[in-house]
Amino acid sequence: MKFCLFSKAEFDITDPVALIECYCIQTNFYSAYDLLIPHRQIDDVAKIGARIDRGLLENIRGIVADTRDTQVFSHNLDYLLAQKADAIQACAYQASEVLKRLMNVGIGLSQATKVLHTVYPHVMPMIDSMLQEEYRRTVDSAWSQSDPGQILYAYYINLREQPNRGHLTDVYNRVAPTLPCLTKVRVFDIIWWSYLRAKKLAERTPVKLSTITAVVST
Secondary structure, three states: OEEEEOOOEEEEEOOHHHHHHHHHHHOOHHHHOHHHOOOOOHHHHHHHOOOOOHHHHHHHHHHHHOOOOOHHHHOOHHHHHOOOHHHHHHHHHHHHHHHHHHHHOOOOHHHHHHHHHHHOOOOOOOOOHHHHHHHHHHOOOOOOOOOHHHHHHHHHHHHHOOOHHHHHHHHHHHHOOOOOOOOHHHHHHHHHHHHHHHHHHHHHOOOOOOOEEOOOOO
16 A cells, blocks of 8 residues: 655555554554543653653643644644645644744654644644654755744645545554544554654665565665
8 A cells, every 4th residue: 555755755555554553562652642542631742752851841731721722723634634735734834833832942843743742633743853854855955843834734735645645544444443542643653654664774774674665765
């Protein structure tokens, strides 16, 4: 099953459902973090690998409390992706303003997106350093964390296009009955994270995986 990342690199996963099941079995993130929906607290962000000083959490809680009426966070992914590109861009930059406020308290973009994903898992992706690196390498080498709206918009537009949208819906519908609490955003997170891990391994070593066909940069 084929997917694209930032509409640049196409990759194929032989059995994405099995890959997601293995991820959930072999990491603690699913049992300790994903299954907490719908009762997550902001402090639970630590369970997905975001180590944030407790002294910053009170400021973070205040910023997140101010987002309750923010339009983008009232959507789910399907509703957002059904909008026109300019509306998706507006939502991305609306979320970007919140991310900037979070980063201003002393955390990075990866941690900030994990905070918002913890609270709004149906629409907010986690944009970790590996994904940021891929974006710089394949789309815009000059991009920096100071403009989170740019990468967030590219993420949503990438998901809106085929084959991603149809294949993601298919995979999600197959895993939802047996792996409760995974959102579509989280399912795609596991897919692209696995692809980038496989790609890095293939670039360093003569490994050729049969389950993920990674595009190796030359």
